[in-house]
Amino acid sequence: MHWTTEHLFVYTIQNICLKGRGVELLDKLTILADAAKYDVACTSCGVTRTAVKGQLGNTMNAGICHSFSADGRCITLLKVLYSNVCSYNCAYCINRRSNEVPRTTFSPRELAELVIGFYRRNYIEGLFLSSAVLKNPDYTTERMCEALQLLRQTYGFRGYIHAKAVPGTSQDLLVRLGVLADRVSLNIELPSEESLRLLAPEKSKENTLGPMAFVRDGIKANYQDKQLSTVKRTRFVPAGQSTQMIVGATPESDFQILKLSASLYRTMELRRVFFSAYIPVNTDPLLPAGVETPLLREHRLYQADWLMRFYEFNVDEIISEEDPFLDPLVDPKCNWALKHIDQFPAEINKVPYEMLLRIPGIGVRGAKRIVMARRHRSIRFEDLKRLNIALKRAKYFITCNGSYAQGVIFDPTSIYAQLAGETKQKRAKGVLDGQLQLLDS
Amino acid sequence: MDSFSSLIASEQRLFPLLDQRKQLGSQNVGEASFSSLIDDAELIYLYDGSLEGMLSAVFAAFQRHENPEDIVTSHALQESLLSSYVPVQTEEPLAARVRNGILEKLGDSAYEDVKKVFLSDAPHKGGVIFRYLHYAFTAGRWSFTHLAEPAVADFLEIRRQVESEAHHMLMFVRFAQLSNGMFYAHIEPKASVVPLITDHFAQRLNVQPFIIYDSVHNLASVFDTERWWLVSADEINAAEHSRAEDDFQSLWQTFYDTIAIEERRNPTCQRNFMPKRFWGNMCEHIPPELRKQKPTTKTPTHAARLQAAGQKLLEEPA
Numbered sequence: 001m002h003w004t005t006e007h008l009f010v011y012t013i014q015n016i017c018l019k020g021r022g023v024e025l026l027d028k029l030t031i032l033a034d035a036a037k038y039d040v041a042c043t044s045c046g047v048t049r050t051a052v053k054g055q056l057g058n059t060m061n062a063g064i065c066h067s068f069s070a071d072g073r074c075i076t077l078l079k080v081l082y083s084n085v086c087s088y089n090c091a092y093c094i095n096r097r098s099n100e101v102p103r104t105t106f107s108p109r110e111l112a113e114l115v116i117g118f119y120r121r122n123y124i125e126g127l128f129l130s131s132a133v134l135k136n137p138d139y140t141t142e143r144m145c146e147a148l149q150l151l152r153q154t155y156g157f158r159g160y161i162h163a164k165a166v167p168g169t170s171q172d173l174l175v176r177l178g179v180l181a182d183r184v185s186l187n188i189e190l191p192s193e194e195s196l197r198l199l200a201p202e203k204s205k206e207n208t209l210g211p212m213a214f215v216r217d218g219i220k221a222n223y224q225d226k227q228l229s230t231v232k233r234t235r236f237v238p239a240g241q242s243t244q245m246i247v248g249a250t251p252e253s254d255f256q257i258l259k260l261s262a263s264l265y266r267t268m269e270l271r272r273v274f275f276s277a278y279i280p281v282n283t284d285p286l287l288p289a290g291v292e293t294p295l296l297r298e299h300r301l302y303q304a305d306w307l308m309r310f311y312e313f314n315v316d317e318i319i320s321e322e323d324p325f326l327d328p329l330v331d332p333k334c335n336w337a338l339k340h341i342d343q344f345p346a347e348i349n350k351v352p353y354e355m356l357l358r359i360p361g362i363g364v365r366g367a368k369r370i371v372m373a374r375r376h377r378s379i380r381f382e383d384l385k386r387l388n389i390a391l392k393r394a395k396y397f398i399t400c401n402g403s404y405a406q407g408v409i410f411d412p413t414s415i416y417a418q419l420a421g422e423t424k425q426k427r428a429k430g431v432l433d434g435q436l437q438l439l440d441s
Numbered sequence: 442m443d444s445f446s447s448l449i450a451s452e453q454r455l456f457p458l459l460d461q462r463k464q465l466g467s468q469n470v471g472e473a474s475f476s477s478l479i480d481d482a483e484l485i486y487l488y489d490g491s492l493e494g495m496l497s498a499v500f501a502a503f504q505r506h507e508n509p510e511d512i513v514t515s516h517a518l519q520e521s522l523l524s525s526y527v528p529v530q531t532e533e534p535l536a537a538r539v540r541n542g543i544l545e546k547l548g549d550s551a552y553e554d555v556k557k558v559f560l561s562d563a564p565h566k567g568g569v570i571f572r573y574l575h576y577a578f579t580a581g582r583w584s585f586t587h588l589a590e591p592a593v594a595d596f597l598e599i600r601r602q603v604e605s606e607a608h609h610m611l612m613f614v615r616f617a618q619l620s621n622g623m624f625y626a627h628i629e630p631k632a633s634v635v636p637l638i639t640d641h642f643a644q645r646l647n648v649q650p651f652i653i654y655d656s657v658h659n660l661a662s663v664f665d666t667e668r669w670w671l672v673s674a675d676e677i678n679a680a681e682h683s684r685a686e687d688d689f690q691s692l693w694q695t696f697y698d699t700i701a702i703e704e705r706r707n708p709t710c711q712r713n714f715m716p717k718r719f720w721g722n723m724c725e726h727i728p729p730e731l732r733k734q735k736p737t738t739k740t741p742t743h744a745a746r747l748q749a750a751g752q753k754l755l756e757e758p759a
């Protein structure tokens with residue numbers, strides 16, 4: 001059968017055409033996306049909002065990536081600054097006041113049209129909006145709220161919005177921002193108060209943690225904004241809070257970083273702590289000169305973070321003050337297992353779920369599958385492949401019905417040598433560990 | 442609009458059935474009798490490519506107490522002398538009995554799974570479905586948890602592949618607005634997933650009419666902002682792009698290029714997550730020389746700054 005779309009419908013175009021203003025908007029987008037690209041968070045998960053007839057958009061709890069940029073990072077949101085005109089002078093930031101870069105600011109309408117146009121084409125799940133500090137924190141947040149309000153109310157957009165709040169924003173505005181957005185984040189920026197004072201003198205621990213605690217309480221109490229009563233939203237910051245810090249610009253150890261993030265999860269009830277390996281964009285005597293932090297360090301920190309969030313590990317099991325950096329050659333879970341070799345080998349058919357989770361190479365899904373399958377009958381090595389369990393690392397640490405996998409010598413020193421060797425080989429071939437796929441919240 | 446509504450009526454059916462059924466028959470039967478001269482030849486059932494046909498074949502196997510090695514469509518057939526081919530007639534009442542059996546004994550989700558596996562392009566999906574049902578009708582409704590059983594593992598593996606392809610489509614489908622207002626997406630998936638993905642878009646993008654056209658399986662879904670339906674189509678001639686479309690594509694391409702951190706370029710990682718086979722239908726992968734518009738200002742690249750600063754990589758932490 002042969003079809004033409006002309007036969008099907010004749011609809012008038014409701015979209016606003018960008019011709020004429022197109023080129024100018026293109027430049028703004030270039031500047032404001034370029035200025036936002038070092039922000040690492042780009043997830044769109046943690047909240048389910050069903051579609052409503054006549055309105056554009058919904059959100060999925062699991063989030064969806066829509067593309068992957070040349071650096072291999074997932075693109076799920078339109079990640080832009082509202083403005084890069086900044087009155088602050090953070091040493092590590094491309095937009096600092098003293099830098100000579102092209103500066104520009106979106107209008108609320110330009111931004112809304114971009115989001116709607118992209119969303120309708122399935123390019124994005126929504127918007128990740130942050131901003132440089134225009135005049136002062138409140139003025140900036142007001143402008144951001146204006147844009148988000150237009151998007152939510154006038155354009156009826158029900159997709160995902162992540163808004164970054166500027167430290168020092170007043171509570172009224174945080175409430176409004178939190179009602180319009182799904183996720184709010186306040187960036188801790190650097191892993192210690194001293195570093196923050198040194199590199200971002202206009203920010204402080206208090207004006208970051210204060211609003212963070214306010215948002216935490218707001219989520220519990222479900223704050224609502226009376227002026228925005230026409231926004232039919234049921235929850236304040238439904239996808240929770242996250243934060244981000246730069247790793248490697250300042251001398252803090254992995255131990256300090258992980259301790260800090262564990263305490264943020266605990267006290268601030270954050271959904272995510274993001275790490276961003278330092279990339280030098282400025283030359284400043286306060287910064288390590290022209291030195292880039294290897295992605296591998298960021299990767300190991302994320303692995304440790306996952307162990308805390310999904311594998312019920314305690315931060316002290318992963319890292320200690322005496323040995324304050326994660327091993328670059330062997331991942332933190334293997335390291336833990338090698339240090340606790342007395343708890344291994346784990347018998348796949350017997351050990352409880354919690355112990356399955358602690359076996360290197362077995363993930364949450366794999367552990368669940370094992371529990372499911374062994375209820376029916378005992379599992380042999382050849383069955384593990386059917387369960388989609390990769391034996392590459394797991395084989396050193398397990399037995400099936402009492403026997404080891406073929407060729408495995410159960411000896412921690414030789415296991416370490418083997419695993420470290422594999423990492424070195426991979427790197428010699430130029431394969432990076434790359435980024436974890438940060439699909440979930 | 443008249444011809445249009447009649448099309449809806451005739452193409453409503455998900456699985457092409459009637460026309461293909463007649464093509465089966467004599468030619469295959471003749472060859473089949475040839476190869477069945479070999480005593481222990483593998484038994485292979487042939488069906489017409491429809492879900493009903495496949496379920497009819499499953500019924501036949503149960504009824505005849507036979508254990509076919511595979512159930513394949515007649516046109517996908519690669520004949521082997523070692524096999525004996527038995528065509529099975531599609532009979533809807535028999536197919537319905539198998540379906541009801543699945544629903545009653547194994548539950549609704551088992552039938553959903555059978556349909557999903559059926560949408561796969563895997564040549565042996567028929568045999569896999571048969572072996573799963575054969576196992577599950579004995580082992581009961583918890584069969585799907587018997588992950589170490591080959592019959593179950595094979596079945597769930599194909600289901601996983603289909604679901605993963607459907608998910609790839611949720612990620613990578615790109616709609617373009619046409620001059621008639623319609624949004625149009627062309628896809629080339631590895632499984633016939635249009636029936637699995639259209640609900641998602643019909644909810645999310647309920648303010649716009651759209652067509653998603655799968656040119657590999659010649660199947661399209663059409664959404665008119667109220668409801669959606671499937672049509673089979675060998676070809677769709679899409680209208681011109683709307684004027685806004687080219688602007689939005691330029692904007693998206695610009696965003697896509699700008700958001701990448703040059704110093705962290707990692708094509709292997711990029712292609713692992715987003716295999717090249719999808720790129721042809723994604724406008725951000727149109728090479729720059731073929732694009733409509735280019736940004737006029739350039740922000741000073743960080744790469745240039747870094748070069749000035751004498752970029753080095755830090756040694757690993759001790």
Ligand code: SF4
Binds near residue numbers: 089090093097
């Ligand atoms: S406040 Fe600091 S980090 Fe934020 S844009 Fe301004 S200079 Fe950059």
